[in-house]
Amino acid sequence: xxxxxxxxxxxxxxxxxxxxxxxxxxxxxxxxxxxxxxxxxxxxxxxxxxxxxxxxxxxxxxxxxxxxxxxxxxxxxxxxxxxxxxxxxxxxxxxxxxxxxxxxxxxxxxxxxxxxxxxxxxxxxxxxxxxxxxxxxxxxxxxxxxxxxxxxxxxxxxxxxxxxxxxxxxxxxxxxxxxxxxxxxxxxxxxxxxxxxxxxxxxxxxxxxxxxxxxxxxxxxxxxxxxxxxxxxxxxxxxxxxxxxxxxxxxxxxxxxxxxxxxxxxxxxxxxxxxxxxxxxxxxxxxxxxxxxxxxxxxxxxxxxxxxxxxxxxxxxxxxxxxxxxxxxxxxxxxxxxxxxxxxxxxxxxxxxxxxxxxxxxxxxxxxxxxxxxxxxxxxxxxxxxxxxxxxxxxxxxxxxxxxxxxxxxxxxxxxxxxxxxxxxxxxxxxxxxxxxxxxxxxxxxxxxxxxxxxxxxxxxxxxxxxxxxxxxxxxxxxxxxxxxxxxxxxxxxxxxxxxxxxxxxxxxxxxxxxxxxxxxxxxxxxxxxxxxxxxxxxxxxxxxxxxxxxxxxxxxxxx
Amino acid sequence: xxxxxxxxxxxxxxxxxxxxxxxxxxxxxxxxxxxxxxxxxxxxxxxxxxxxxxxxxxxxxxxxxxxxxxxxxxxx
Numbered sequence: 001x002x003x004x005x006x007x008x009x010x011x012x013x014x015x016x017x018x019x020x021x022x023x024x025x026x027x028x029x030x031x032x033x034x035x036x037x038x039x040x041x042x043x044x045x046x047x048x049x050x051x052x053x054x055x056x057x058x059x060x061x062x063x064x065x066x067x068x069x070x071x072x073x074x075x076x077x078x079x080x081x082x083x084x085x086x087x088x089x090x091x092x093x094x095x096x097x098x099x100x101x102x103x104x105x106x107x108x109x110x111x112x113x114x115x116x117x118x119x120x121x122x123x124x125x126x127x128x129x130x131x132x133x134x135x136x137x138x139x140x141x142x143x144x145x146x147x148x149x150x151x152x153x154x155x156x157x158x159x160x161x162x163x164x165x166x167x168x169x170x171x172x173x174x175x176x177x178x179x180x181x182x183x184x185x186x187x188x189x190x191x192x193x194x195x196x197x198x199x200x201x202x203x204x205x206x207x208x209x210x211x212x213x214x215x216x217x218x219x220x221x222x223x224x225x226x227x228x229x230x231x232x233x234x235x236x237x238x239x240x241x242x243x244x245x246x247x248x249x250x251x252x253x254x255x256x257x258x259x260x261x262x263x264x265x266x267x268x269x270x271x272x273x274x275x276x277x278x279x280x281x282x283x284x285x286x287x288x289x290x291x292x293x294x295x296x297x298x299x300x301x302x303x304x305x306x307x308x309x310x311x312x313x314x315x316x317x318x319x320x321x322x323x324x325x326x327x328x329x330x331x332x333x334x335x336x337x338x339x340x341x342x343x344x345x346x347x348x349x350x351x352x353x354x355x356x357x358x359x360x361x362x363x364x365x366x367x368x369x370x371x372x373x374x375x376x377x378x379x380x381x382x383x384x385x386x387x388x389x390x391x392x393x394x395x396x397x398x399x400x401x402x403x404x405x406x407x408x409x410x411x412x413x414x415x416x417x418x419x420x421x422x423x424x425x426x427x428x429x430x431x432x433x434x435x436x437x438x439x440x441x442x443x444x445x446x447x448x449x450x451x452x453x454x455x456x457x458x459x460x461x462x463x464x465x466x467x468x469x470x471x472x473x474x475x476x477x478x479x480x481x482x483x484x485x486x487x488x489x490x491x492x493x494x495x496x497x498x499x500x501x502x503x504x505x506x507x508x509x510x511x512x513x514x515x516x517x518x519x520x521x522x523x524x525x526x527x528x529x530x531x532x533x534x535x536x537x538x539x540x541x542x543x544x545x546x547x548x549x550x551x552x553x554x555x556x557x558x559x560x
Numbered sequence: 561x562x563x564x565x566x567x568x569x570x571x572x573x574x575x576x577x578x579x580x581x582x583x584x585x586x587x588x589x590x591x592x593x594x595x596x597x598x599x600x601x602x603x604x605x606x607x608x609x610x611x612x613x614x615x616x617x618x619x620x621x622x623x624x625x626x627x628x629x630x631x632x633x634x635x636x
Contacts, residue, residue, distance in 0.1 A: 378592075385596035395604040 001282050003211055003241040006058045007130060011147040014164075016171040025051045026338050028162055028175035030150045030188055032056075034065065034125065035306030035323035036181030037132035041079045042331035044141035048338055051173070052142065053164060055149035059133070062283045063124035063209050066239055067317035070110070071408035071433060073117040074527070075328045078452045081135045082117070085128060089121030090238050095220035097402050099387040101227050105397045109405060114508045115436045116446040120317070120405070122218070122239045124209075153178065153191050155300045177334060178302045179327070186308035192299055198292025198362065201313065202252040203373040206259050206286050210244050210269065212279035222402035224372075224387055228271040233372050233402075243282060246272065249372070256286035289313040289369070291362045298351045303330060310358035312365040315372060315403035322361045325408060326354050332454075332525035336549055341481055346550035349416050357409030364404040371401035408433045411528060418522075418531035418544040426514040434527040437509035439488075441502035447509060450502060451527045455483040455545055459536055460510060461490045462517035472538040473499050481545055483522070488515070524548055563614040 016022050027043055029036045032054035043050045068085065076082045097105040109119035136142040151170065152163030160178040164171055180188045189196065221236040223229070235247035248268055250259055258264055265284055273279065293310035297303065306323030330350050336342035374380035389396035411417070411431035419430060427435060437447045450456065457476065465487060476483040477498025484498040488509060495501060504510055513521060513532075522531040522544050531544035546552045569575045582598075583591045603612055 378596075381589075381592045382596045382600070385593055385600055388593070389597055389600055393601075396600060399600070 002280060003243055003282065004124070004126060006061065006126065007133075009057045009133065009144070009146040011057060011167060012145070013168050014145060014148070014166060014171060016173065017166065017168050022171065022173050025049060025173065025175040027051070027177045027179060027334065028053060028160070028173065029179045029181055030162070031181035031183060031306075031308070032129070032133070032144060032146075033060070033181060033183060033306065034128050034132060034320050035327055036179065037129065037136055038075070038079065038324050039179050039181060039305060039327035039331065040142045040144075041081070041132065041136050041139065042327060043334065044136065044139035045079060046331060046335040047141065048335055049141045050143070051175070052136070052144045053148040053150055053162070054144070054146055057146040059129035060125040062285060063126065063239060063243070063245060065125045065128075065317075065320035066122045066237060066245055067120050067321075067405070068123060068128065069317060069321040069406040069408075070115070070117045070119050071406070072321045072324045073121065074433075074436065074448055075324055077117070077448065078527070079135065081131055084131050085123060086117065086121055088127055088131075088240050089123035090218045090240060091118040091121050092218045092220065092238075093119040094217075095222065095402070095405075097390075097400055098221070098223040098226060099384075099391065100225050102391060104387055104390040105400050114438050114506060116448065117436070120220075122237050122245075124239055124241075124243065125320070127240060150182070150188060150191075153188050153302065155192070155302060158301065160301045176301065176338060179330070180302055180304045180308050181306050181323075181327075182308050184307040184311050186304070188302070189294070189304065189308055192302065194294060194299060196292045196294045196309075196311065198290060198311070199366075200288065200290045201369055201373060202375075203369075204250045204252060204254045204256060204259075204286055204288055205314075206248040206250055206254075206265070206268075206284065208246045208248075208265055208269065208284045209239070209282040210246065210279040211242055211282050212244055212273075212277065213242055214238075214244070214277070216244075224383075224402070226272075229268065234272065235402075244279075250286070254286070259286050260284050287314075291366050291369070293355070293358045293362060296351055297326075297354055297358075298347060303334075303347065303350065305330065309354070310362065312361050313369045314365075315368040316361075316365050316405050317403070318361040318365050318406045321406040322358065325357060326350075328526045329354055336481070342549040342551065349414065349550065353409075353411045353414050353416075356411070356413060360409055361406075368401050368403045372403075414530075416524070416530055416548040416550070418540075418547055420532050422534040424514050424532060426512065428513050428521065428529055428532065430529050430531055432529050434523055434529065435512050437504070437512050438506055439502040439509060440505055441486075441500060443500065447502075448527060450486045450500060451523045452525060453484060454525050455481065455548070456523045457483055457485040457536075457541060458488065458513075458521040458523065459485055460488045460513075460515040460517055460519045464491045464493060465495075469536065470496050470499070472536075475538065476541060479542070479545075481549055483541065483545055489517075522548075561608045561611055563611045563618065565618075 026048050027050045029040050029052045032052050040050045040052045073082050093110045095107050149165045151165045154161040160175050162173050182188050218238045223234045232249035237245040290311050297309045305326040312318045333346050374383050386396050386399045390400050414431050417430035439447050443449045473485045474496035486500050490501050518535045520533045520536045524530050530548040
């Protein structure tokens with residue numbers, strides 16, 4: 001590859017093989033892909049020591065996952081890596097869909113102002129992994145071990161024993177929790193004799209990265225049945241370093257080995273880009289795809305995340321983005337369980353919340369695949385009818401499905417939510433991840449800068465907060481599971497420890513949260529809403545935190 | 561709203577003739593495309609998912625599926 005040199009991370013002989021006694025880890029992460037690394041950074045920032053084991057000694061070979069969603073960037077902002085990725089990546093919001101030789105449809109995934117992050121950036125997976133490795137290496141609590149392959153996993157009632165193979169031999173290490181992030185083929189899933197069930201699709205796609213100077217805008221372009229690739233589809237994305245990703249649908253009968261050869265690829269690219277365009281092929285791969293998931297993402301003290309737990313087709317960028325949301329969901333729960341602040345059953349909510357999210361991703365990517373790869377003649381007829389109508393009629397554009405791009409899961413049915421007793425309008429239902437808005441305050445210019453350190457209460461005030469309120473906010477901040485508070489629009493008075501003041505100069509914050517003076521939102525450490533009220537009530541907030549940390553249900557069960 | 565299964569077209573013979581005329585001089589494949597477009601246009605006009613579901617079920621009545629359809633074999 002011309003534009004990127006793979007880093008090589010050094011293998012270091014583990015102390016266990018040098019006569020040292022085996023260290024017991026709170027958490028071991030198996031797999032240093034984007035999801036495993038994100039998990040490790042999140043836990044290390046929470047003060048949890050974490051060991052990452054990876055059988056390789058470098059980052060992803062080939063660009064692989066390239067579309068990183070707004071929510072992923074917001075999660076990585078919380079972990080201190082968002083800026084670097086956004087600076088390196090190519091931001092985009094607009095997608096265009098073509099049918100034969102005409103554009104039929106255009107969409108804007110972020111049509112409103114007042115958000116820190118774009119709908120997506122495109123960035124090669126190797127850059128993302130490299131930046132995450134560099135971030136993890138800054139953190140004392142994270143240890144990354146390269147060329148350490150997990151060869152055995154023995155679940156015990158309260159821990160997991162992990163057998164590791166290195167160039168110097170094998171050793172065993174113990175962890176309270178094992179996060180399994182070893183990818184789609186997940187050797188550990190196999191070792192535990194667990195299945196991931198679903199369907200495979202009968203189609204093959206060629207993906208090619210090319211290096212090319214071009215004035216094409218940073219947009220997603222999707223073609224159905226274009227003149228340069230008849231009866232199939234094609235997709236074009238711009239990545240960093242003037243690298244472009246081209247996807248060609250090939251059909252089931254294509255020979256994957258033949259199609260990877262430059263002499264097969266070049267004519268396809270020439271037909272698409274024109275004879276005069278200069279480019280070089282960086283990387284090519286032929287893939288098939290599947291939609292499947294495990295029955296449960298938790299097996300004792302082993303927790304499955306990312307592709308190991310669930311697999312989607314690539315249309316919609318729901319794979320890596322879904323995986324990063326998995327570990328965003330898991331990190332704070334593991335911290336509370338490991339520090340004894342929440343019962344172990346809180347981790348069951350990781351399973352239920354992320355299974356419903358995985359099902360949503362699988363449903364969306366399966367529907368996209370059915371549109372892009374019609375399984376029958378009549379399905380193809382309806383598909384083409386939609387595309388023909390879309391050119392002329394607005395209603396049909398809503399039916400065009402070239403990939404429903406990743407949006408964060410709204411955990412509306414989560415057992416951790418406290419339903420609102422008063423009426424609210426808008427998107428911020430319990431279970432929704434916080435929508436960003438521009439603010440003014442001492443931590444940054446965006447709402448999300450103020451959420452994510454533990455539980456946070458966002459309180460819309462008018463003028464002077466009363467002393468009893470300030471005393472109660474102080475009490476919340478010193479509870480065992482501390483809840484800090486952010487007061488919107490409060491006057492300049494001395495605030496207790498754990499409370500901050502922000503302003504909403506544009507009114508977008510109040511509008512997006514349907515807020516009036518008195519309105520209060522409670523956010524979980526992963527920035528999801530778990531309760532909201534029209535007036536602050538200390539006991540109600542405490543009860544909602546208990547529920548969101550799995551404690552109320554525990555009490556109810558004991559009573560029952 | 562429920563699916564209206566009573567006669568609702570003032571001049572049924574005129575409608576039927578125009579429906580058949582719509583397909584004049586078309587190949588089977590073109591006709592299939594026109595029919596698909598027509599279904600999509602009408603479905604959008606109706607909009608009500610309950611009505612659409614009832615209509616789809618009524619359309620499927622008395623049609624027995626056979627394994628020799630044009631569907632591609634399901635992958636393993």
